Amino acid sequence: MEETPRIAIGVLATHTGANIETIRYYERVGLLPAPARSSGGYRLYGTDHLKRLNFIRRARVLGFSLADVRKLLTLADQRRRPCAEVRAVAAAHLDDVKGKIADLKAMERVLADTIARCETGSGSHCPMIDALYTNGIQAGEQRRLHLHAGADQPARASLPRASHVHATAINVPTTGVTNPARGRQSIESCVSNGILPGR
Incomplete structure (x- = not known):
């Protein structure tokens, strides 16, 4: 130093x-x-x-985990920096970022459709509240929030890719929904992504 x-x-x-x-x-x-x-x-x-x-x-x-930061620092400390190895670390992180973006977009669509299910005005019946109350977290199901190993701050929620999970149907009233089929599909997607609990 x-x-x-x-x-x-x-x-x-x-x-x-x-x-x-x-x-x-x-x-x-x-x-x-x-x-x-x-x-x-x-x-x-x-x-x-x-x-x-x-x-x-x-x-x-840029979203690199502390483990990745450690790898990058090790590579940066080398006199002859192996760009291929740096590129591999960055490429893996880019894939993860793309996956999270896709998950967030899916979450946005699901939340928008779920919010649309709530009746306008001050009615006493709200399908979204019913859905959240009706289905508790199943045994063995954990919140998809985690801390990176050795992270300096809590990590953002890590959601599973849609291709890696199976949707579980959830009964939510479709009264007043413009497209019930689409709404039910969105709720199933919401369940599969861990936003709403399944039955």
């Missing part, structure tokens, strides 16, 4: 937009090298820390 200049952790946090606890966490898991210490025991960071932290932050903004 470079000897000069040296900055305190608060200054590093200001320059990079990372909070202090996140910086300390990156040190604990080995993404950031341990900094030098002042005579009073305070952390003192060099320009290499600043560059590396910016690298990590940028990779996280």
Whole structure:
């Protein structure tokens, strides 16, 4: 690491937009090298820390997991950077991003159709509420929310691909629905994607 200049952790946090606890966490898991210490025991960071932290932050903004960030940092630290390996990591992440986009688009359609099932005005009967109340989470079924192993922050919900699940029918009134078949199909898709519980 470079000897000069040296900055305190608060200054590093200001320059990079990372909070202090996140910086300390990156040190604990080995993404950031341990900094030098002042005579009073305070952390003192060099320009290499600043560059590396910016690298990590940028990779996280792009959605790379900490495991992928670690791989990219290892590759970046090599004198002769193997572009093929970097490309493989990025390509795998791109496939994951595309899958999440497809899941979110499906969720958008399902939610729009489900919301349309609710009667307008202040009626006392709401099919969407009925659907959420009627079917509890089945034994062994877990929420599809998870934390990346060693992640510095909670990950976004990870939904299964539609091709990997089977729809389970759910009984929701179709009164007033313009296209009942489409609405029922959307609800089944909603169940299969874990948005609504199945029977």
